[in-house]
Amino acid sequence: MSNIEVQDLPETPPAGPVITVDGPSGAGKGTLCQMLAAKLGWALLDSGALYRVTALAAQKQNVALDSDNAVAKIAAQLDVEFKVTPQCDGVEVILGGENVTSNLRTEETGAMASQVAAINSVRDALLERQRAFQQPPGLIADGRDMGTVVFPQAELKIYLTASAEERGQRRYKQLIEAGKSANLARIIEDIKARDDRDMNRTVAPLKPAADAIVIDSTSMSINAVFDQVQQAAQKIGLL
Numbered sequence: 099m100s101n102i103e104v105q106d107l108p109e110t111p112p113a114g115p116v117i118t119v120d121g122p123s124g125a126g127k128g129t130l131c132q133m134l135a136a137k138l139g140w141a142l143l144d145s146g147a148l149y150r151v152t153a154l155a156a157q158k159q160n161v162a163l164d165s166d167n168a169v170a171k172i173a174a175q176l177d178v179e180f181k182v183t184p185q186c187d188g189v190e191v192i193l194g195g196e197n198v199t200s201n202l203r204t205e206e207t208g209a210m211a212s213q214v215a216a217i218n219s220v221r222d223a224l225l226e227r228q229r230a231f232q233q234p235p236g237l238i239a240d241g242r243d244m245g246t247v248v249f250p251q252a253e254l255k256i257y258l259t260a261s262a263e264e265r266g267q268r269r270y271k272q273l274i275e276a277g278k279s280a281n282l283a284r285i286i287e288d289i290k291a292r293d294d295r296d297m298n299r300t301v302a303p304l305k306p307a308a309d310a311i312v313i314d315s316t317s318m319s320i321n322a323v324f325d326q327v328q329q330a331a332q333k334i335g336l337l
């Protein structure tokens with residue numbers, strides 16, 4: 099028999115529900131997650147940003163991306179801060195005191211992130227950091243393994259995908275509209291290479307959770323995707 103009285107136990111804060119959104123890059127997860135977080139007033143976890151920041155930190159410290167132990171150590175000790183911009187129109191990422199926001203979203207950083215993300219010990223090092231985002235009134239978790247590994251008990255799991263060609267077109271359009279130069283064939287090739295790395299790695303490969311709702315957005319607008327997810331959330335009383 100334990101002598102510990104129930105009232106002596108530390109109180110576990112209520113965790114709050116989770117909606118996971120997984121899928122390949124460029125499927126619209128980021129936009130969908132921002133729309134859901136705004137609609138519900140829930141917190142948002144952009145787990146890809148943690149892998150991106152880990153890769154940038156390794157690069158900054160001249161650590162090779164295939165040095166498993168050294169990169170895992172960097173992931174475990176990551177000094178990163180996600181700050182809502184003063185204009186409240188996005189999030190600024192501060193790594194070791196340096197604002198790395200402009201480097202974070204580039205294709206090059208995405209490709210480096212997918213290399214460090216294939217290292218088992220890096221994923222382990224980031225696991226609790228990701229789970230710590232769960233908080234009331236709820237969390238929208240954006241990534242590749244949110245529904246399969248990080249939040250397997252999530253109330254609602256979405257797997258959002260689209261053809262590589264369509265995802266490439268969307269990315270191309272974004273770059274051109276931002277006044278940048280872009281090569282569509284090259285973008286599609288890069289997307290396919292990243293899909294291949296993310297889907298075929300041995301640890302936490304990208305795949306839909308067995309209980310996920312799979313949405314193919316190839317010929318859907320983001321608003322139609324949002325409506326479908328809202329309906330699913332309503333059905334189980336989250337909205």
Ligand code: C5P
Pocket residue numbers: 123145146147149150208211212213215216240241242243244292296
């Ligand atoms: O989503 P984003 O493009 O920012 O992710 C960058 C890379 O980080 C992905 O290509 C993937 O390799 C990795 N990642 C992951 N697991 C997550 C989120 C991202 O492996 N939950």
